[in-house]
Amino acid sequence: MTVGLDVRELLAVFAGGFAGAIARLALVEGMASDPGTWPWGTFVANIAGALALGYVAARLHERRPVPSVRLRLLGTGFCGALTTFSTMQLELLRMLDGGHHELALAYATVSIAGGVAAVALATRAGRRVSETG
Numbered sequence: 001m002t003v004g005l006d007v008r009e010l011l012a013v014f015a016g017g018f019a020g021a022i023a024r025l026a027l028v029e030g031m032a033s034d035p036g037t038w039p040w041g042t043f044v045a046n047i048a049g050a051l052a053l054g055y056v057a058a059r060l061h062e063r064r065p066v067p068s069v070r071l072r073l074l075g076t077g078f079c080g081a082l083t084t085f086s087t088m089q090l091e092l093l094r095m096l097d098g099g100h101h102e103l104a105l106a107y108a109t110v111s112i113a114g115g116v117a118a119v120a121l122a123t124r125a126g127r128r129v130s131e132t133g
Contacts, residue, residue, distance in 0.1 A: 009072045016077020020049070024082050035094035038107065042087050046111060047118050049083035054119035058126025 027048075028041035056074045060066055088111055095104035 006068070008069050012069045012073035013077040013080075016073040016075075016079075017081040018077075020078040020081030020083075023078075024084060028087075035091070035098045036100050036103070038103070039088075039091045042084060042091060043107070043111060043114075046083050046085075046088065047114050049079045050115040050118035051122045052082070053079040054122030055126040058123040059129065062127065 024041075024045045027045045031039075031041035031044065033039045033041070053075055056071070056079065060071050060075075088107075092104050092108055095101075095107065
């Protein structure tokens with residue numbers, strides 16, 4: 001079995017990933033927090049990434065054929081690097097280690113529910129734009 005690599009798609013993932021990682025770094029550094037406080041940088045990055053991914057996926061999947069380079073650039077690359085479930089887990093562990101159990105529970109709950117709601121909202125908005133455009 002041969003796997004056909006599309007250099008344009010690989011470059012799109014790289015470029016989108018670079019931009020998403022820089023955006024996340026700017027958010028996290030600009031909104032630095034201690035383990036006993038709400039980690040706004042990661043939270044904003046994850047919700048913004050969920051919004052962007054829902055919108056991009058809805059808009060691009062309405063087109064036939066699905067534009068794979070754009071999807072790799074914006075979905076896989078940018079949104080994949082902007083969002084960070086692993087950092088959220090590390091922050092949760094630090095909260096728990098610091099005895100901030102209620103904060104950890106609230107952060108996990110709001111992050112997951114907020115991410116799902118953001119994707120649903122943005123997907124609906126993306127489909128509406130596709131239907132009217």
